[in-house]
Amino acid sequence: MKLVVTVLARDEADVIDAHVSFHLNAGADFVVATDNNSQDGTTEILRRYEREGVVRLIQEPAEGLRQGEWVTRMARLAAAELGADWVINADADEFWWPRGGSLKDVLSAVPKRYGVVEAFWRTFVPRPDDDRLFAERMTARLTQQAPINDPSSFYRPVTKVAHRADAAVVVGRGNHALVDSALLPLRTWHPVEVLHFPLRSYAQWRRKVELQGVAFTEHIERAGTGYHLRGYDALQEGRMEEQHASLVVDDAALERGLAGGTLAEDTRLRDALRGLRTDDGFASRRPLTFEAPTVADDATYAVEAAALSEADVVRVERRIDALEQRLRTLERPFARNPSR
Amino acid sequence: MTLRARDEADIVDAQIAFHLNAGVDVVVAIDHSSTDGTGEILESYARQGYLHLIREDAVEMHEGEWATRMSRLAATELQADWIIPSDADEFWWPRGGSLKEVLASIPERYGIVRALLRQFVPRPDDGTFFAERMTARVATSAPINDPTSLFRPNLKSIHRADPGVTLSAGAHTLRDTSLVPMRGWYPIEFLHYPIRSYAQCERKYRNLQSSLGTRRNSYYEDVHRALEQGTFRELYESLVIDDEALERGLADGSLVHDTRLRDVLRSLRSAQNGGYTLEGIGFPRPTVVDEAAYAVDVAALGEADVVRVQRRLDELEQRVAAVEGGLLQRIARRFSR
Numbered sequence A: 001m002k003l004v005v006t007v008l009a010r011d012e013a014d015v016i017d018a019h020v021s022f023h024l025n026a027g028a029d030f031v032v033a034t035d036n037n038s039q040d041g042t043t044e045i046l047r048r049y050e051r052e053g054v055v056r057l058i059q060e061p062a063e064g065l066r067q068g069e070w071v072t073r074m075a076r077l078a079a080a081e082l083g084a085d086w087v088i089n090a091d092a093d094e095f096w097w098p099r100g101g102s103l104k105d106v107l108s109a110v111p112k113r114y115g116v117v118e119a120f121w122r123t124f125v126p127r128p129d130d131d132r133l134f135a136e137r138m139t140a141r142l143t144q145q146a147p148i149n150d151p152s153s154f155y156r157p158v159t160k161v162a163h164r165a166d167a168a169v170v171v172g173r174g175n176h177a178l179v180d181s182a183l184l185p186l187r188t189w190h191p192v193e194v195l196h197f198p199l200r201s202y203a204q205w206r207r208k209v210e211l212q213g214v215a216f217t218e219h220i221e222r223a224g225t226g227y228h229l230r231g232y233d234a235l236q237e238g239r240m241e242e243q244h245a246s247l248v249v250d251d252a253a254l255e256r257g258l259a260g261g262t263l264a265e266d267t268r269l270r271d272a273l274r275g276l277r278t279d280d281g282f283a284s285r286r287p288l289t290f291e292a293p294t295v296a297d298d299a300t301y302a303v304e305a306a307a308l309s310e311a312d313v314v315r316v317e318r319r320i321d322a323l324e325q326r327l328r329t330l331e332r333p334f335a336r337n338p339s340r
Numbered sequence B: 001m002t003l004r005a006r007d008e009a010d011i012v013d014a015q016i017a018f019h020l021n022a023g024v025d026v027v028v029a030i031d032h033s034s035t036d037g038t039g040e041i042l043e044s045y046a047r048q049g050y051l052h053l054i055r056e057d058a059v060e061m062h063e064g065e066w067a068t069r070m071s072r073l074a075a076t077e078l079q080a081d082w083i084i085p086s087d088a089d090e091f092w093w094p095r096g097g098s099l100k101e102v103l104a105s106i107p108e109r110y111g112i113v114r115a116l117l118r119q120f121v122p123r124p125d126d127g128t129f130f131a132e133r134m135t136a137r138v139a140t141s142a143p144i145n146d147p148t149s150l151f152r153p154n155l156k157s158i159h160r161a162d163p164g165v166t167l168s169a170g171a172h173t174l175r176d177t178s179l180v181p182m183r184g185w186y187p188i189e190f191l192h193y194p195i196r197s198y199a200q201c202e203r204k205y206r207n208l209q210s211s212l213g214t215r216r217n218s219y220y221e222d223v224h225r226a227l228e229q230g231t232f233r234e235l236y237e238s239l240v241i242d243d244e245a246l247e248r249g250l251a252d253g254s255l256v257h258d259t260r261l262r263d264v265l266r267s268l269r270s271a272q273n274g275g276y277t278l279e280g281i282g283f284p285r286p287t288v289v290d291e292a293a294y295a296v297d298v299a300a301l302g303e304a305d306v307v308r309v310q311r312r313l314d315e316l317e318q319r320v321a322a323v324e325g326g327l328l329q330r331i332a333r334r335f336s337r
Helices: A016-025 A042-052 A067-080 A103-108 A202-219 A226-236 A240-247 A251-260 A268-276 A295-334 B012-022 B038-047 B063-076 B099-104 B198-211 B218-229 B232-239 B243-252 B260-268 B288-299 B306-336
Strands: A003-009 A030-035 A055-059 A086-091 A094-098 A116-123 A140-142 A159-164 A192-196 A263-265 B002-005 B027-032 B051-056 B085-087 B090-094 B112-119 B136-138 B155-160 B188-192 B255-257
Touching: A003 A016, A003 A067, A003 A103, A016 A030, A016 A042, A016 A086, A016 A094, A016 A268, A030 A042, A030 A067, A042 A055, A055 A067, A067 A086, A086 A094, A086 A103, A094 A103, A094 A268, A103 A192, A116 A140, A116 A295, A140 A251, A202 A226, A202 A240, A226 A240, A251 A263, A251 B288, A295 B306, B002 B012, B002 B063, B012 B027, B012 B038, B012 B090, B012 B260, B027 B038, B027 B063, B038 B051, B051 B063, B063 B085, B085 B090, B085 B155, B090 B099, B090 B260, B112 B136, B136 B243, B198 B218, B198 B232, B218 B232, B243 B255
Parallel strands: A003 A030, A003 A086, A030 A055, A116 A192, B002 B027, B002 B085, B027 B051, B112 B188
Antiparallel strands: A086 A159, A094 A192, A116 A159, A140 A263, B090 B188, B112 B155, B136 B255
């Protein structure tokens, strides 16, 4: 069984070294990376892994953040040229954490008829920046006792997909699903958690908002989603620092969250990365071991993962609302009973 | 904001001042036969240009009809973008910035935002202002299944302006509307103070005796009986949460301490004349920690209900079948000509 991780990166120097090292040691055989015009040292880090023969680097000079297209290209390459059995389409700020064994063990256990595994996105909250590595500071994670269904929040419960390699696959925007795929998704079992660190420092957040803002205003026809727009509005109005501060969870809020159970202390990534540190970065071959969860861990996890289904029901309800409105306009002229 | 008020002099000044500070541009109010000074308070806001006043002297209250009339007026004559259908004892609390900021951030495809009820419990009356005393509310997680209970979890709809809008009898929802509700999330809470003192409560229920007409549920039947039989004082006392009950409720999690309104109203009090200032309130933007705790509250409403989804799909299927049938009939008619 061969596992390939793909990653699309643009200016992710604060996280990309840890990202590649982690996945190579968590069970991935190989990483395909697309570097989209990075200016901050990301390219050099990826080149180092490329020289070691563990990364295939694609340079993508185009603007416009055509994520779906570029991720699809990598996923197909993994299937067609690299002989992958499974492909994980990751973002640079994600760490795919197997619940026991390794990523390879977990995916090998999936019955043949299923081709897609939905990994549970676990978002870590931003913490004050004291220049240490993000994983040293960001050790609090949202527990999701209940779904945050605010359509403009980036804390909505979502899944990301890993799929059996397919040379004709189309990966949907955001890597949340495949498009028109015959691969059958395995629902409600989430054997992989995606530890997600979207907001790590002021500089990183600002850069991200700038890049997405340019992409949405100059290159992409659809509007950005709520939190993109809020960030971009703040950037244009010169309120970026204030906006960033409003997102950061300070010590008082952390304490409240931990006491109330909405946040959990989660040092798994920090501890794993400490073990992978080298003098000048992170090791490419120092395999990690992932302890199998206890029954108590599994129970806690099941409760949190239930928020995914609840959020899905709300999404279905919203789709029904939209359908009802479309139907109303059809009913007017065609209904048998015009009084309706 | 539209406002229906009858004898609410102990709260209506604070209510209007709060909302003008919270982001409401103008109030449309119906004064229903008030005799306690409510009319004068409304008039003073009208004179300052903040309020459009309508007087209504009908015996029966037609809440939905009146809310509809005010909402249409706001849409047509006042060029409103969003409308909050309010009662005098409701305070609409934005989760972030101001009411305007929250509503401006709603994705365009949604025309209805539902607000989450926060029901404040009656506390012993020592003659002080209601917001100073009433600082405990019912937790949404408290298991109250009685559909006639004042304290059950509830939602109320705020909507985009629409000249053809019709509100339901209790003005809580919209009828037969093309506006789409945003489901599963409630970026505004409404803090509700229905029972504030014995005098206010007795007057309110005496008024309702005539104005409700025959539309009484079992709760109002009990109230009606108590008024008729002279046992209203006991009924009122049974609703009031004394210190001991408060302590118990806070300890078992059925009540929550909530001083938000008290604190805001204190900050709006003018030092000079004791009235309210209109300088605006900056509502705190909730952190992710607050939002996560709120999500737990919201989940208690049981909005994520697969059974209801299935019922809605059944209904949709029937409606699609009816449209298909109508379409076939048309085609058949055309061919038979």
